[in-house]
Amino acid sequence: MGKVIYWMNTSIDGYIEDRDGGMDFMEPAEDFKEAANDHLRRTAAFLFGRRLYEAMEKPWTQDLGKEGAPAVEREFARLYKETPRYVISDTLQTVPEGVTLVRREDAASVVTRLKQESDGTFQLGGPELAVSLLDLIDEFWVYAFPVLVGGGKPYLPVREALRLRLVEHHCLASGITFRRYVRT
Known part of the structure; x- marks a missing residue:
């Protein structure tokens, strides 16, 4: 059975965006980029909310990764x-090849089916999703960048407590920390 991993990068005070909606405070260091690539090699598919999908798709399919960019x-x-990409959205009408559009009302059944059909990991991104x-x-995975932003969009805006158990943590040379939690 597959696993869904919710992974977002944050400030150390738990925000994925600052008060202005920016993410410039998360300048990825080389060791973080290498760790992200390592995780991606083991990812069966991405499960994105619309905003994160839009933030990732164009840069990584068109702008970045070209000749002259770092290896x-x-x-x-x-x-x-x-990597197959699923975007859960009720507002998008079309998506490019390699991306599957899923309507919000169908999201839980699609994710359940994916988990049942694969032993892989599915990387979910987007706090509302x-x-x-x-x-x-x-x-639940958190890469926390060594910066305080004092407010903005939180990692996961839950409405009630959800107990987790820390099963892995380490600090990269750049000062970025990784924490991996499972449900208790």
């Missing part, structure tokens, strides 16, 4: 394009 970015772009699929998430 680690070219590798991420290649892996990204080779994660809240709507919370019961299907098996692990």
